Amino acid sequence: MELILPAIGEVMQPINLAVMTIGLIIGMAIGAIPGLNVPLAVAISLPITFHLAPLAGIAMLVGIYKGGTYGGSISAILINVPGTPAAGATALDGYALTQQGHASKALRVALYSSFTGGLISDLSLIMFAIPVAMLALKIGPAENFALGILALTLIGVLSEGNMVKGLIAGAFGILLSTVGLDPLNGETRLTFGLLDLSGGFQFISLIIGVFAIAEAFALAHATAGRLVASVGQRVSAAGKGMSAADWRLCLPVMLRAAPVGVFIGAVPGLGSAISAFINYGIARNFSREPEKFGKGSLEGVAAAESGNNAVCGSTFIPLLTLGIPGDTITAIMLGAFMVHGLIPGPALFTANADFVAAFFVAMLVSSILMLAIGRLGLPLFVQAVRIPNKVLFPIVVALCMTGVYASSSSYFDLYVMLGFGLLGYGMKRFGFPVAPLLIGFILGPIVEVGLRQSLIISRGSLEIFVTRPIALICLLLAAMVVTWVAIRQNRGIKS
Amino acid sequence: MKTTRRILIGALLALPLATHAFTVSAQQYPAKPITFIVPWPAGGTTDIIGRLLGEAMSKELGQPVAVVNRVGGGGAVGTKAAFDAPKDGYTVLVTTSGNHVLTPIKGNVGYQPDDFIGIGQISSRTLILATKSDRWKSARELIADAKANPGKFTFGAVPNVLPFLVASGFARAADIKLTHVPQTGGAPGVTGVLGGHLDLVPESLESVQQHLKSGAMRGLLVFNEARDPAAPDVPTAKELGFDVVGNPWTGLAVAKGTPEPIVARLRDVMAKVAKDPAFVATVERSGASVEYLDGPAFTALFSRDFEKFKAASQ
Numbered sequence: 001m002e003l004i005l006p007a008i009g010e011v012m013q014p015i016n017l018a019v020m021t022i023g024l025i026i027g028m029a030i031g032a033i034p035g036l037n038v039p040l041a042v043a044i045s046l047p048i049t050f051h052l053a054p055l056a057g058i059a060m061l062v063g064i065y066k067g068g069t070y071g072g073s074i075s076a077i078l079i080n081v082p083g084t085p086a087a088g089a090t091a092l093d094g095y096a097l098t099q100q101g102h103a104s105k106a107l108r109v110a111l112y113s114s115f116t117g118g119l120i121s122d123l124s125l126i127m128f129a130i131p132v133a134m135l136a137l138k139i140g141p142a143e144n145f146a147l148g149i150l151a152l153t154l155i156g157v158l159s160e161g162n163m164v165k166g167l168i169a170g171a172f173g174i175l176l177s178t179v180g181l182d183p184l185n186g187e188t189r190l191t192f193g194l195l196d197l198s199g200g201f202q203f204i205s206l207i208i209g210v211f212a213i214a215e216a217f218a219l220a221h222a223t224a225g226r227l228v229a230s231v232g233q234r235v236s237a238a239g240k241g242m243s244a245a246d247w248r249l250c251l252p253v254m255l256r257a258a259p260v261g262v263f264i265g266a267v268p269g270l271g272s273a274i275s276a277f278i279n280y281g282i283a284r285n286f287s288r289e290p291e292k293f294g295k296g297s298l299e300g301v302a303a304a305e306s307g308n309n310a311v312c313g314s315t316f317i318p319l320l321t322l323g324i325p326g327d328t329i330t331a332i333m334l335g336a337f338m339v340h341g342l343i344p345g346p347a348l349f350t351a352n353a354d355f356v357a358a359f360f361v362a363m364l365v366s367s368i369l370m371l372a373i374g375r376l377g378l379p380l381f382v383q384a385v386r387i388p389n390k391v392l393f394p395i396v397v398a399l400c401m402t403g404v405y406a407s408s409s410s411y412f413d414l415y416v417m418l419g420f421g422l423l424g425y426g427m428k429r430f431g432f433p434v435a436p437l438l439i440g441f442i443l444g445p446i447v448e449v450g451l452r453q454s455l456i457i458s459r460g461s462l463e464i465f466v467t468r469p470i471a472l473i474c475l476l477l478a479a480m481v482v483t484w485v486a487i488r489q490n491r492g493i494k495s
Numbered sequence: 496m497k498t499t500r501r502i503l504i505g506a507l508l509a510l511p512l513a514t515h516a517f518t519v520s521a522q523q524y525p526a527k528p529i530t531f532i533v534p535w536p537a538g539g540t541t542d543i544i545g546r547l548l549g550e551a552m553s554k555e556l557g558q559p560v561a562v563v564n565r566v567g568g569g570g571a572v573g574t575k576a577a578f579d580a581p582k583d584g585y586t587v588l589v590t591t592s593g594n595h596v597l598t599p600i601k602g603n604v605g606y607q608p609d610d611f612i613g614i615g616q617i618s619s620r621t622l623i624l625a626t627k628s629d630r631w632k633s634a635r636e637l638i639a640d641a642k643a644n645p646g647k648f649t650f651g652a653v654p655n656v657l658p659f660l661v662a663s664g665f666a667r668a669a670d671i672k673l674t675h676v677p678q679t680g681g682a683p684g685v686t687g688v689l690g691g692h693l694d695l696v697p698e699s700l701e702s703v704q705q706h707l708k709s710g711a712m713r714g715l716l717v718f719n720e721a722r723d724p725a726a727p728d729v730p731t732a733k734e735l736g737f738d739v740v741g742n743p744w745t746g747l748a749v750a751k752g753t754p755e756p757i758v759a760r761l762r763d764v765m766a767k768v769a770k771d772p773a774f775v776a777t778v779e780r781s782g783a784s785v786e787y788l789d790g791p792a793f794t795a796l797f798s799r800d801f802e803k804f805k806a807a808s809q
Contacts, residue, residue: 050780140692184679195604323709339780
């Protein structure tokens with residue numbers, strides 16, 4: 001505690017607040033622009049931070065990280081383009097709300113949920129870093145497999161009332177995730193001899209394709225068929241802010257999603273997109289109005305945004321306590337720490353206790369700054385709803401193209417994105433839900449790698465999944481969810 | 496929307512610069528920005544070294560260096576792109592033993608190690624076989640235990656990369672059977688050992704160094720010709736009688752066919768940068784270390800390591 005007061009003084013220095021603000025603004029812009037992703041922004045900014053003092057440099061990267069994770073929701077809500085993979089779940093309901101004239105409300109829910117999730121995550125990092133890290137270390141291949149199976153059952157939850165098409169979409173998502181190099185033995189799969197396919201499909205191409213490009217195709221089709229009145233109607237009003245009733249609806253969702261996100265963030269290799277979709281599924285499961293999910297549910301936006309931002313603080317738990325980077329961003333941050341002579345790991349807390357305290361304060365301050373900047377920017381962001389579709393969508397498509405090309409320098413990824421646009425358009429036309437496709441795609445590799453590694457370790461025995469308590473609990477929960485969904489489905493509770 | 500539109504216009508204007516190749520004679524070189532292709536993801540060791548080199552070399556060359564990550568296919572996508580680009584010195588490959596030598600061993604990827612000319616090696620890493628500190632005290636103990644329990648103990652490594660090859664080479668040389676649990680990257684293997692899900696991990700010394708220092712892990716062997724000063728207590732495999740040596744390297748290369756004066760210019764500039772104490776200090780602070788080799792010596796590694804690891808991977 002005696003470390004906290006000087007740390008607050010240090011973080012509050014103008015230079016630190018300034019670089020954090022710059023980081024947040026860069027992050028929000030990068031997050032909101034489709035294709036440009038947050039890890040790329042952090043990687044490119046890394047050499048800049050070498051010239052700053054340790055705290056300022058790392059605070060700037062934290063700002064980019066947090067701002068980027070939130071920024072993805074702005075374009076997801078306003079123009080149906082998830083700026084980051086983690087904002088995919090936000091687009092499901094956020095854009096529907098914009099179309100219904102509630103853009104202002106949806107943006108506020110996203111901002112406040114991001115803040116709440118981020119703040120809870122920072123506090124967890126500060127208070128429970130060591131126990132959470134020990135729990136995360138217990139997650140081995142068997143536990144990863146079981147967690148993945150449990151998360152996959154959410155496809156069932158999200159497909160109630162449209163079960164067959166939902167399951168087809170989910171299975172197709174898993175199939176798409178198997179294209180490319182086999183994650184374990186490096187053999188190519190389903191690439192048809194194309195070198196470009198050996199890296200597999202990029203999640204960002206998939207997500208931009210099925211949301212933004214599919215929406216553009218739908219719009220083009222509607223315009224050509226003079227059906228403008230019935231499809232793709234855009235309301236140019238942003239609507240009102242959040243009412244007290246909206247708060248009562250969303251706050252419990254935010255608070256429930258945050259701890260789940262904190263746990264997912266602490267486990268190396270999962271990440272914010274998985275947290276967003278899992279929390280979206282959980283929120284639908286517990287909602288009183290599950291039928292609104294996918295058609296403009298505030299709860300859906302709250303769960304997704306609180307869930308993905310709750311990952312931001314806790315990904316630092318394995319990094320700071322064990323020196324293990326859990327995802328690309330923390331791997332880059334590890335480099336930033338090392339450059340300044342700070343070696344993450346248990347020794348950091350004793351050797352550089354004053355720095356750790358300052359880092360914790362910087363995490364909290366950047367969350368508060370993010371809330372302030374986001375709130376100030378809101379009136380500006382909502383102006384996007386005034387732009388008519390025939391002007392907006394050509395810009396969106398061009399932005400998507402340049403964004404995807406800028407991050408991969410590959411024409412092939414552009415064709416992939418257009419292909420997924422056609423897929424998304426087809427799915428929309430024939431009533432296949434998009435969320436199961438995305439969930440299958442991100443969970444497929446986790447389940448596959450977990451299963452294969454477990455069976456190699458156990459030498460082919462399935463016992464490994466029942467003798468390890470965390471794995472067993474997850475598999476039992478998965479069985480319960482499946483049973484429960486089956487019962488509800490049979491009773492004919494339609495969504 | 497104004498800013499996004501401005502970015503869009505800027506990006507569109509920049510596009511021809513990036514895609515069109517001008518033919519410029521060697522005397523004027525470099526007359527326009529140079530692209531460094533990194534065939535590995537942003538933020539990794541190779542990427543950081545490539546960016547630092549690019550920044551330092553651009554000051555000497557008087558032209559900006561753009562670092563582009565072309566990821567996929569075990570580094571084959573980026574390496575092939577550098578091979579296919581005009582051979583005018585404006586596309587430089589930031590290359591590693593992985594994409595340069597090991598990936599072409601696995602299958603036909605459209606290039607061979609000898610299709611490139613080395614500009615210079617910038618770093619070479621030590622590989623260490625590490626375990627959790629409450630397990631074996633030495634490699635001898637491990638060997639005795641593994642002989643009594645064939646196949647019981649696991650090691651985590653990405654298949655067919657150098658750490659995998661040295662670990663399986665060691666098991667063969669010591670006549671023990673270890674079970675390989677394939678990993679998706681180096682870091683998950685280290686996590687697996689710390690969490691008790693794996694028994695052993697072969698990894699670069701710098702990625703486990705902090706765990707050795709904190710006492711969480713112990714190094715059993717290094718696969719060097721001589722002991723690494725950064726881990727002086729850890730014996731080499733050679734000392735114990737197992738002739739297993741392998742060092743992953745990183746450097747710069749250009750496609751064969753690049754005019755000789757341009758190659759010479761790049762080699763001079765890189766040599767100057769690699770010997771600059773300020774540059775060396777920056778690289779070392781990022782966790783890597785500078786092990787400079789000049790162009791001809793680096794080029795000689797291509798075919799030597801190709802033959803060596805081709806034999807080891809069969």
